[in-house]
Amino acid sequence: MEFMKMRLVYAFILMMGALCLYFSMEPFEEPPHILKKGQGKFLQLPDIDCKQKPPFLVLLVTSSHKQLAARMAIRKTWGRETEVQGQRVKTLFLLGASDSTDEMNAIAQEGKQYRDIIQKDFKDVYFNLTLKTMMGMEWVHHFCPQAAFVMKTDSDMFVNIGYLTELLLKKNKTSRFFTGHISDVASKVYSVSESVPFLKLEDVFVGLCLAKLKIRPEELHTKQTFFPGGLRFSVCRFRKIVTCHYVSPKDLLTYWQILENSQEQNCSAV
Template sequence: MLLCVGLLLMSYVSSDPWSATVQGRAWWCWRVGEGMASASSFSYWSNTACTTPNTTRTAPNTTRATPNATHTAPNTTRTTPNTTCTAPNTTHATPNTTRTTPNITRATPNTTRTALNTTRTTPNTITPLMGAVPHLTQPTPWKPPGPFEVVYPHLYHFILDQPDKCQGLDPFLVLMVPVAPWNREARDAVRATWGNQSLVSGVTIRRLFILGLADRTGLQEELFRESSEHHDLLQGDFLDSYRNLTIKTMLMMEWLVAHCPNAAYAAKVDTDMFLNVKLLIRLLDPHASRPKHNYITGAIITGGVVRRDKGSRWYMPPEVYPNPTYPLYISGNAYAFSMDLPGKILEASRVVKPIYLEDVYLGMCLEHLGLEPTPLPDPGLFHLWPLPYSRCHYTNIVSVTGMKPHQLLLYWADFHKAGPPCPHNPQTPP
């Protein structure tokens, strides 16, 4: 028994405390104490337990789930304590051997351990996942839009908004006026003239200016004060520029759908226009039993030629729009439309690639919808070019372009001055 203790201490000092040799001798000493050792059990241990001491490790850094995973007969008794292992460092021919004994019984307080993850195909078990990485969608790096690129559809927000402008009302006409943020003079001129919401008795009219962000410091505070005073500014969070007019127009459509769905008509009118509101109201006919549908009218452009000269304001690169002519469209300086159209145009914009010419893009959306502008009873009602002022001439025209703010104020005052009646154009509504 003393010999047994001595051998056990020598093995503990010279070996890994959890090695098969130390544990085997400890087991033997315990069994000798009970007088149950036998030569046959020793023969079994000497030929099996010590031949492959490290079979549980499939790679140098593999963690062993159970230290004695190589024992196939953990309850066998050894009778000879000094048995030498024949191949203590034998190299495994199959490094990923599957254990056949998942439940190892130990003569320690933790009697049962289940060997987890016993089967290993390769030391790097994440290889299948790594193989799938090239198929993952990589985020596209942000790049600024090109000079002819229109960022739409896009989720824009209104910094200045008038969501209650049509609440509780059924406006007959909503005037949407695109304007530059810094052009306060033009806005005041429109408010004092054709943008007056009380201009036509018995007809509900609403007026709104739509604008983007300015690249001028200090202007935003002025816009906040102006909005508080007049409650008619809609400002989106996009840079206000000529190339972003399509964004401005589509935000106008979005706002109308969201906040004025009960209106009968809307009209988009630039600030440099003279607008004969009373004639426009007669053209739309507030006494009709119901509003028109799929209706949009103005100065219709047919066979519009695409400009390829780079010096032109309306230059269009072939890679943006390859066709030599544009589809049928309405000049963007002034047009009126029924309120069933904005939602349809927005749906078309999801599939029709935008271009920066907003009136042409509107025509492209109409073409996609299979719709065409409604011809006017007189093609000259919406005038495309500046026209010298004449009270009687302007009486028979819906819109004229090319107005400076001071001209608009001057002509408007004379237009409403009492005077002899003007001849009526038989092609215009009575």
């Protein structure tokens, strides 16, 4: 039964890839600036030495120039965590380039202050989300292959770093492992990406890369822990999830404060 369930998940990813390939062939009003793997130069690199202090978990957060409030909320909540259950954790933000000189100067100053931005010189638009994701994979491949796990997420997400770390430690697998809605297969995905047709939808593109590598998605937990459609907040519920989508910066700060102030609350009866 479990094997059949995994086959269905895998088939779903391939099916979605086929459907989105069709839609990606529709003409764009403004064609995206497409780069091949490894092209373009890094404009900013984060301050992290993976050789000396290999991180257990690297979180790559896709962001944009106008999402400063979201980045600041993450830096004050789950993104501020540097060690969880004795494991090193690092959160980094992925950005492209802007046509606005003011925005480019602002993000350069932000990068100097926080040292947590990875930036390349492709145009930062929605259609280049795949480039942004592959930039993160490229950075891992070249600068941080020592990371045990890599997770790609978005700037409007709640991420329960503590519970995620707990589940990853229980999983006790750091090779050819992919889960969620990514994991230390980052270098392999980056390496194979050039031979996979480019798609503007980054999750589908990565899914096709994984299919080419014959890496099947695995459950992180028997219960649902990833909520891409959002979830109503409660302390006990959010203690036992890994991610929740569509969380505003204001709500993220509120949720985090409530969770921190309710560490003693008993959820065993829930």
